[in-house]
Amino acid sequence: MIRLSKSVIGEKESEAVTRILLEDGYLGMGSEVGKFEADIASYLGVSSDTVVCVNTGTSALHLAVEAIVAIGEEVLVPSFTFLSSYQAISAAGAVPISCDVYEDTLSIDLEDAASRITDKTKAIMPVHYASNPVNVDKLYEFAKKYNLRVIEDAAHAFGCTYKSKKIGSFGDVVCFSFDGIKNITSGEGGAIVTNDFEVLSIVKDARLLAIEKDSDKRYSGQRSWDFDVKRQGYRYHMSNIFAAIGRVQLSRLDNEFAPKRIELLKLYQKLLGSNLKVLFQKYEIEAYIIPHIVSIRILDNQRDGLKEELEKQKIPTGIHYKPNHLLTYYKTHYNLPVTEKVYSEILTLPLHPEVKISDVEFICKIINNYLN
């Protein structure tokens, strides 16, 4: 049976977990997490003390927002994103301000965002949707012009580059997710990467109940007994088990996972590219994309019928995402026309390293037959 997405795990991950279970003697946050941070840093080409691993991508975003944005301040965010981006902002007591997206790239529309700036706007949270990095040059120009901090939701974009620079190797604060179906997984997990040492110090402490400087001690098996706490903290740390899985996954990304994901995306593009009722997202020209998902748009009100047809043929599909400004908790008094239109057309097709070429051929055949 074809699956929409999948954790692709093998013997090496199993051996790594077994090593932690049977040899390490500690399953919580210890030296393995420090090693995973060092591995991520070396992959991104940044210094290892600038990477902080946590238990989910959502907590990475939450801690990043809380470190930067005060209660009641506003964060510009595209409505067309996973609920996590919004929950992370509101969990920090900040206010998500829903923005539209560009119809071609599905990245946050900076003109629309500019029109929503108030004296409470503190930050912008762009989302690298479907692994397509937003136009980073324009984004940082925008942030500079309006004096905003940037918290990149790079949950989909681990391993992707913009102008040959890896997402996370530059910029203000960048948050990744390593949940079960991302470009690499640690089971569940996430990371914050930033050069801002104040933010680093806050998030390192906050992931462990805000106990001052306890975090690093754990990497050498120590604890703090006489400590101080100056702010709210959480139990958001990563475990050694998760880190062990993540380290193996990272070692497999460039040689195994990325080529397979890219090959499958190219095949979808080839087989559906000439269908006038199918629209692919326009990728930034200077980006290297390891697609976490492939989401196409189905024109002429045919999305729902096609989704049903695919399901009949046992092909699972998804809708990434229901816009957040349509949810009761985040409802806006204004419309976001592009987001709402795209929402009615978007369809996510199966993509993970174990999808076969013949699966994609089969799926595309059904789509082309149905739409023609």
Ligand SMILES: Cc1ncc(COP(=O)(O)O)c(C=O)c1O
């Ligand atoms: C755009 C986006 N942001 C944030 C997250 C949150 O990551 P996690 O599932 O690790 O909490 C996800 C995960 O699905 C996501 O797709």
